Amino acid sequence: MSDISELQARIANALDRIGSGIEHLERPAPEEAAGDTAEVVALRTQLEEERTANAQLEDRVRTIKEKQDSTVERLAGEVDRLTRLLATQEETVARLARVNAELRSNNTALRDAISEGVAExxxxxxxMMAELDALRAAQAADRAEIDAxxxxxxxxxxxxEQGGAGDA
Incomplete structure (x- = not known):
């Protein structure tokens, strides 16, 4: 039984020590509390600085993305315009080549008829009609080039103008 009493006393002493340790942890020493507070304040300041930097970076990324999107839209419009212009130019050149081929063919037939002494x-x-068509095609080609x-x-x-308006 003395062993039980002795064990009870040891357990009671251990519990007392644990209790005093917990109280000590709950109430930090004034020196430690000041150090922890300064460290916490410094960490909070750093955290706020990082949050501010992060917000600034997000704004910059958003601005860059908007600028990129507007540039892509502008370039897509330019590609569409140039594609239409190229199609017009190709059509005009094809017509001019077709009319010139017809003109050469007609002139060859006319030369052959004249050399045989037969004027038809x-x-x-x-x-004359082929030559007029060739002139019209040449004029259309010139007009398409001027439009370009x-x-x-x-x-x-x-x-x-947009560059000047951005400076104002």
């Missing part, structure tokens, strides 16, 4: 009025008319140059000038003027 329908060959002369056909040749004017389109480029308009783009340049718009770019300068």
């Amino acid at each position: 009025p329908h060959l002369v008319n056909k040749s 140059v004017l389109g480029e000038l308009d783009q340049m003027i718009d770019a300068v």
Whole structure:
């Protein structure tokens, strides 16, 4: 029984020590509390600085993304415009080549008829019509080229005006 009493006393002493240790942990020493508070304040300051930096970076990323999106839209519009211009140019060149081939063919037939001493009025008319078509095709090609140059000038003027408006 003395062993039990002795064990009870040891357990009671251990519990007392644990209790005093817990009280000591709950109430930090004034020196430690000041050190912890300064460290906590410093850590909170660093955390706020990081949050501010993170918010600034998110704003910059958002701004860059918006700028990139607007640039992509502008370039897509430019590609569409240039594609239409190229299609018009190709169509005009094809028409000009077709009409010139017809003109050469008619002129060859007319030369052959004249060399044989046979002047056929329908060959002369056909040749004149082919020549008129060639002139119209050449005029259309010139007009398409002028439209292309004017389109480029308009783009340049718009770019300068937008650049000037951004400086104001």
